[in-house]
Amino acid sequence: MNMSADISTNAYSISAWPDYPDLMGRLNALLKQPVRGIARQNMPQVLDYFEQKCKTSKALAERAKEVIPGGVQHNLAFNYPFAIAAAKVDGAYMWDEDGNRYIDFLQAGGPTILGSNYQPVRQKVHEIVESCGPVTGLLHEYEIKLAEIIRKYMPGIEMFRMLGSGTEAVMGAIRLARAHTGKKWVIKVGGDYHGWSDQMVYGMRVPGTGRREAHGIPKGSTAYTQEVFPNELGSLRRKLMLNKIRGGTAAVIVEPLGPESGTRPVTPEYNREVRKLCDEFGALLIFDEVVTGFRVGMGGGQGYFNVKPDITVFGKAITGGYPMAGGIGGRKEIMMTLAGGIGGKGGKRAFVGGTLSANPLSCVAGYYAIEEMARTGAPVLAGRAGDRLTAGLKEIMNRLGLPYVVYNMGSIVHLQTSAVLLMSMRNPIKLMREADARKHLMEEMGAAYLSRGILTLAGSRIYTSMADTDDVIDDALNRFEDVFKLV
Known part of the structure; x- marks a missing residue:
């Protein structure tokens, strides 16, 4: 894929929003069918790949279980039958400790829109480490430059404050x-993931589950958190x-593409209608752009939908894949309530902190990653790769007569084989009976992709990057077809 010189920095990676009624019809049809995965007689050859080709990874995974709970530090690292240990990443590829190469559609969970370990940004990070070190505790010019470039491209942001992660940013927001606002209630969409802070471990992944995963979290922490089902504006109203009549709603927080980065996609008008409801009832609208910020375009989801949130949450992509990636942006009058410093000046203040927040390394990485994304048109190029991959997967699945569903929002590609993420508490019996089997099918498909040299997020989500040329995508499609022939 050759970079076009006429790519506009205002362009978006989503060339067309999925046909919502048609897509939901296909997803619901998949959910109604019995699970259909890798044939039992073919799974041994899939698992044999890991036994024969991934011996170092297996040994490290066993070693990790002795000192790390569950054997992994973060959910992205979980893979069936065991975690694969990375040794090297570059552009569109990742190599494991045994020297096996994979097409990297995980891309660190989405932030590396330029491709993994992008050299121009890496060079700037090396320079700042050499001259200043990773952290000083004082103000640095690149804190200002990062805030300025974010304000330049994100429509809803006048001021920005850096934090350490998306979870921290949601807490702060x-x-x-x-x-x-002086109000206490916060409404989220069931199935949305907004990090793991006490008040947000509520209605995660499966709508209607409330505190189901809130082990170790006192009920008081979620006492003023509510959830509504996706796309149900009447319920939100x-x-x-x-x-x-109970003190008012402080904020409604949404993922602009829909729960889990569009795993449950929203209708095209959903965000606009939520904006209207927030205005009507005096609630602030928070966009969680941890994934969508810069990935769907330089203006994020708010630019694509032409909806200005009051507060925007960032993570992951804000530093292009480098650590300490999180932040909050919004209107000046709101953001001044987040002013830093010691003590107060008579006004109310939302206190946040973090010794390593806005460190020189992260701010330099963020500034140059965003600058390079704009210069190269990376979100658009990554989106075109997502379009090409989605079209190719549809053709293969139709030709092989498979019931699976694939769709994309630019460079975020959803490949649904089990529809486990479409389940909800609206049908608790089905959820209890089928969730484990559907989840395991997704794990087996992820293992099959890995065995054919394709790295995905949990076997169901794919992030394309600027590094995914036509040749990379065509190679990936051949590998996916090899997997689908095992079904």
Whole structure:
């Protein structure tokens, strides 16, 4: 794929929004069918790959279990039958400790839109480490430059404050919304993932589950957190009306593409309607752009949908894959409630901290990653790769008569083989009976992709990058077809 010189920095990676009724019809049809995965007689050859080709990874995975709970530090590293240990990443590829090469559609969970370990950014990071070190505790010019370049491209941002992760940013954004409005209720969409802070471990992944995963979290921590089912504006209105007589809603927080980066996609008008409801009831609108920020375009989801949130949450992509990646942006009048410093000046303040937040290394990485994304048109190029991959996967699955569903929002590609992420508490019996089998099917498909040299996120999500040329995508399609012939 040759970079076009006329790519606009205002262009978006999503060339067309999925046909919502058609897509949901196909996803619901998949959910109604019995699970259909790798044939039992073919799974031994899939698993044999790991036994024969991934011996170092297996040994490291066994060693990790002795000192790390569950054997992995973060959920992205979980793979069936065991975690694969990375040794090298470059552009579109990742190599494991045994020297096996994979087409890297994980891309560190989404932030490396330029491709992994992008050399121009890496060079700037090396330079700042040599001259200044990774952290000083003082103000650095690149803190300002990073805030300025974010403000340049993100429509809803006048001021920006850096934090350490997306989870921290969500914590800070909710605290900011409550401090600024003087209200306490926060409404999220069931299935949305907004990090692992106490108040947000609520209705995660499966709508309607409330505190199901809130082990170790006191009930008081989620006492003012509510969830509504995806795309149900009537339910959101009723919650806002009820909250109005109970002190009011501080904020509604959404993933602009829909829960889990569009695993449950929203309708094209959803965000606009949520904006109207927030305005009507005096609630702040928070966009969680941890994944979508810069990935769907330089203006993120807010630019694509032409909806200005009051507060924007960043993570991952804000530093292009480098650590300490998180932040909060928004209107000046709101953001000033988040002013840093020691003590107060008589006004209310939402307190946040973090010794390593806005360190020189992360700010330099973020500034140059965003600058390079704009210069190269990386979100658009990554989106074109996603379009090409999606079209190719559809053709293969139709030709082989498979019931699977693939769709994309630019460079975020969803490959649904089990539909486990479409289940909800609206049908608890089905959830209890089928969730484990559907989840295991997804794990087996992920293992089969790995055995054919394709690295995905949990066997169901793919992030394309600027490094995914036509040749890379064509190679990937051949490998996917090899897997689908095992079904």
